[in-house]
Amino acid sequence: MDGHGRGPETDGVSIDQQRRLVTGLPGPRSQELMARKVAAVAGGVGTTMPVFAAAAGGGIIVDVDGNHLIDLGSGIAVTTVGAANPRVVAAVTAQAAAFTHTCFMVTPYDGYVAVAEALNRITPGDHEKRSALFNSGAEAVENAVKIARAYTGRDAVVVFDHAYHGRTNLTLAMTAKNRPYKHTFGPFAPEVYRVGGSYPYRDGGVDGASAAARAIDQIEKQIGAENLAALVIEPVQGEGGFIEPAPGFLPALAAWCRATGVVFVADEVQTGFARTGDLFACDREGVVPDLIVTAKGIAGGLPLSAVTGRAEIMEGPHEGGLGGTYGGNPIACAAALAAIETIEEDGLVARAREIETLVFRRLTDVQAADDRLGDIRGRGAMLAVELVRSGGDEPDPRLAREVAKAAHARGVIVLTCGTHGNVLRFLPPLTISDALLDDAFDVIAAALEELR
Template identity: 65%
Template sequence: MATSEELHKRRVEAVARGVGSTIPAYVDRAGGGTITDVDGREWIDFAAGIAVTNVGNSAPRVVEAVRAQVERFTHTCFMVAPYESYVAVCEQLNALTPGGFGKRSALFNSGAEAVENAVKIARHATGRPAVVVFDHAYHGRTNLTMALTAKNMPYKHRFGPFAGEVYRVPMSYPLRDGGLDGATAAARSIEMIEKQVGAENVAALLIEPIQGEGGFVVPAQGFLPALREWATAAGVVFVADEIQTGFCRTGDWFACEHEGVEPDLITLAKGIAGGLPLAAVTGRADLMDAVHVGGLGGTYGGNPIACAAALASMETMRELDLAAAARRIGAVMGERLRAIAAGDPRVVEVRGRGAMLAMEIVVPGTLTPDPAATAAISAACHAAGLLTLTCGTYGNVLRFLPPLAISDDELGRGLDILAAAFG
């Protein structure tokens, strides 16, 4: 087997430079809460493939379901010759997602594709052009979703021009907006929409219930319900981007449930299928069915292997009660992170929910972001065998997304490495 050093030399010659990687190691196998590279080095996994392997890598039910499906058939294209597993995934999503109203679902390949289709559905159903998004938002890397995403580098720089009729308003970011309460922060955003866009022109209001790449920003209590109420009154489609927060990650099946918010449409991906590429838009039946036949779809959307993995993943989440596991991880991790913060003035805030937690790093005594210190701490973790990620508009947030199947021992060892990295 080639070493990581040998593989990296091959990579330089074969892979486009614009595709980055967090660690300079090449994976051989992974499971539970660990990754092992081709040189035999083990890493505690606090990334989960960016909130994808919630059930863990190589979860037994997923492995068996994928193996069985591959032996039957790998692809027909649901739009050409349909199959039961696509229908079954849609049935489960309709039942699992928030909202007691009738729902429909459509399956796609990636989070960005789900977001694009949610926008298509909202525009088609309302006949309106405008889409409202928020500061610090991340919604993808395609042309439309780059327009929806707030951060320039590395996502948008020199890739424009972007899709039009996208408008950005302030997010509730308690650390950086003076601690505005949720209702006041929502009123500020709503006033901007009404003055600068006009509610009658807005097809969709698109928001991450907890922002992901933007810094794990948790809006103040009441912010989401106030926006939901306004959208309903204005005839605006409220779209919750739960691509990173979904499937038990925050301690509920979906982050919207924390405040009882029922979105009109919800975009899903990442944790849905145990590591296989699958995404979905689920929402109100009248909106989803407004689109003409042939208006939604794609060659690989709802691939049968990915659908088999999704059904097995959702069964695993239920069987192991991974929402409760996320709450337990959050309690253990949150206590350790707050202890680190108490002894290090660079940590201005520990925030998040469930197994989606973060530390914001600043110049001590200020709110000035310190991306260099953030990168150094993360690098120290990598050197000691802990896989961590950074994020945030300012690049100064350490984010933690362990698999929900991580063992107590693996979690504890990872937190020990993290604490030492701050030392």
């Protein structure tokens, strides 16, 4: 894609793939809409930027005032194949014209079956698999726990420090961070236990095998493998700070689960579908989970999620025990098939690795002259920088907020994350051009320099 020219077609209008501000942010139309939002929408639903989208494609979001913003968020890792991918648009249009809903549990349709077949084919491992479709990542995580409990006859679930698994009651119990997720919303579901993970930047040199041994020792002494239905882990942690565990950590945990009959669940809601430079993050070390949970990038922006896993485990629940009114909606299924085709046909796994190379180079150049960039990490187009106070490794959430705010004012959408709120995370769509990435990181570098 020519980063200096025009990008993908969106509703018949080609979006200029350049950052351009024609008003201050927010512009007058966005301000009007924000006033309506405040009057109509519950205050608990916040927004990162006070601008309202009108169109999107490539690496650009156009707001209602005509400003062109560089998208380093992808709707939180959802629009991996672009916000208006032509294959997705065509598939959705055709399916909507045929029918929008029947409920798969009442009168099924082939799109659901085709998505299950595709997931069974592309997820890690060549064993016999089954899939079930749902609506959101949190819903899929909950169903993975249900499936593991039904299969094992055990109750306990293990999760990890810095984990994020969703906002429902069970998944809030599994999520580590208090604010904004858990505060005032308890009590939470029981039989969820948290153990230490692998955080190379802050682990003092502990290797993956040793970190896994430490976690396993804690599980065996405090919970007992015989009581444990599932171990649930993000292969690269998302909201917790884009923490990539040390090599060997995931394989050691998976091997222990196999030896003890514990179901190893990979939560690839954020890492899946080419985001990390592999089709799935587990692929990097050859880890084959018993169950894999997917959502976000699965359907090009439509709500869909899935649990895919070993046939014998997936068949654990009784008939009727899994499902939901909207689970595997036909329009979302059509979008998913188009998104998977796009990833495979357009070489987006390789594109994610190209983005990784470019972004790491830009951030490493900044880090060489600025010790507040404590750690640069991540894979593919799921990358982050952990900001710390100069001269040490104390987290600096204020700096992260101020850099993000400065980038937003200049038309670059940047998200923050991390248990301490001190991590800038970068999740560009894989359709973004190199030119837009360079422009975005020029803005971020300038913001960091201005905030010295």
